[in-house]
Amino acid sequence: MVLVVGSGAGGATLARELAIKGIDVTVIERGPYVKDSDAFLCYEAPEDVDILRTNCVGGSTLVTAGNAVRVLEDTLRDYGVDIGRDLDAIEAELRVGELPESHTGIGTARIVEAAESLGLRVRRMPKFIDPDKCRPCGKCSFGCPRAAKWSARRFIDEAVDHGAVILEETRAEDIIIRGGSVSGLKTSRGDFQDETVVLAAGAIETPRILMRAGIDAGKGLFMDTFVTVGGILEGVGFCDEVQMNALIELDGVILSPHFSTLLFPGEDRRNVLSMMVKIADERSGRVEAERIIKHHTVRDISLLSGGAAIAGSILSRAGVGAGTLRSTGPRGAHPGGTASVGEVVDENLETSIEGLFVADASVLPEAPGAPPILTIMALARRLARHIASIL
Structure with missing residues (x-):
């Protein structure tokens, strides 16, 4: 049996791939199983840093904007990790x-x-959204x-259909180790x-589990910092649109249409036009x-200030009153x-403890x-093939 901690993009993909291959899989998930429309109830933000996370079956994939961008493909190849064919298959x-x-x-x-x-x-932003269902x-x-x-919960459901077990509202605590190898959880x-x-509990909880197992993890945190810049444009109704439906790519910065309730708490939300600077x-x-x-x-x-200045110029040209422009504080998205x-895992995403792997954004260099x-x-698909080959 393979134990997978976390049911987000990495954990769900891995569980489904292994279950389809006939391998026994149990998924440990800290959050509950909820309807897509109730995912916002599972938001959790640490007090010290503003990083958006959702704890539920399917994880933060339930509350994404459905954006599907290929990233770090060449960078990972430099580490001996080729995910090209897996990205093609997922797309x-x-x-x-x-x-x-x-739309x-x-x-x-x-x-x-x-x-x-x-x-x-x-x-236009590439999306994994079904336009026939989307209103x-x-x-x-x-x-x-x-x-x-699409959300990772769909893959969890498919994994269960193929015999996997999902234990929701269950917290992973410590790795059981014997003789330098994993013995359990x-x-x-x-x-x-x-x-x-396999740890796929996200870049905050995964390193904490690793640290309790004696592995030097937790350093080098990034979070794709972003701000939302916006202003007033009467009656634009932007808040009801598909968010992040366009993409401007600059050096180290992306800009995209994005609504935030934090910009004008007391204003009619239908009058706000805004952009994300990430x-x-x-x-x-x-x-x-x-x-x-x-x-x-x-x-x-x-980078943030330069991107915000460009966003302000765009919004002003789009009709937003220059005197109304403002920005949120910096937050973390990924x-x-x-x-x-x-550093912590090798090209097969295995740690120094034999049998202990990582399959989430923690491994991104x-x-x-x-x-x-x-x-x-894509990394989870690749890892599933590796695990299947050694079991």
Whole structure:
């Protein structure tokens, strides 16, 4: 049996792939099984650093914007990790593609037109959203009310159909080790005996489990830091559109249409037009047993401020009142790097403890600066083949 800790993009993909191969799999998930539309109830944010996370079956994939961008493919190849064919397979299965024009709202169209008039190259964001099911409502980050967006919970359901077991509301506590190899896992439901354990609990919890097992993890935290810049444009109705439905890629920065309730808490949300500015931040943070530490470097601040200035110019050209422009504080979208390949895991994502693997964003060697879901899934597919070959 293989024990998988976590049911997000990495854990769910791994569990499904192994279960399809006829391998016994048990998934340990800290959160509950909820409907897509209730995923927002499972948001959890640490007090010390503003990093968005969701604890439920399927993890944060239930509250993403459905963005499907290939990231770090060449970087990982330098570490001996080739995920090209796995990315191809995932894109085909999830039917990744651009949404039709019918799903582009007025606010997004105005942002695109304004950006292009400033000489910026804009492309539509590739999505894993079924356009036939999607009725633009702006609720992607709360959980899709029509289940039009792929989430890792679908893979968990398929894994269960093939014989896997999912134990929800169960906390993974400590790795059981004998003679330098994995022997099992201690959980809030008791001990499980097994010689293969895969941690996919996310870049905050995975390194904590590793540290309790004596592995030097938790360093090098990145989080794809972002801010949302916006202002007032009466009656634009942008809050009800498909979010992040366009993409502007600059050096170390991406810009995308994005609504945030944090910008104008007392204003009618239908009057707000805004954009996300996201950077590939430096690995300047760390995860400790009881706290998370993240510093923004001079480079990070420069990228954020430069991106925010460009976003402000776009929004002004789109009709937003220049005197109304404001920005949120920096937040984290995609924490990772805390059990990096080449540092904590090898090219097969195995730690120094035999039989203990990692399959989440912890293993990414640098910040992608864009959603890493496809890359995490590809790494999990590759790991599933490796585990199947050694069992």
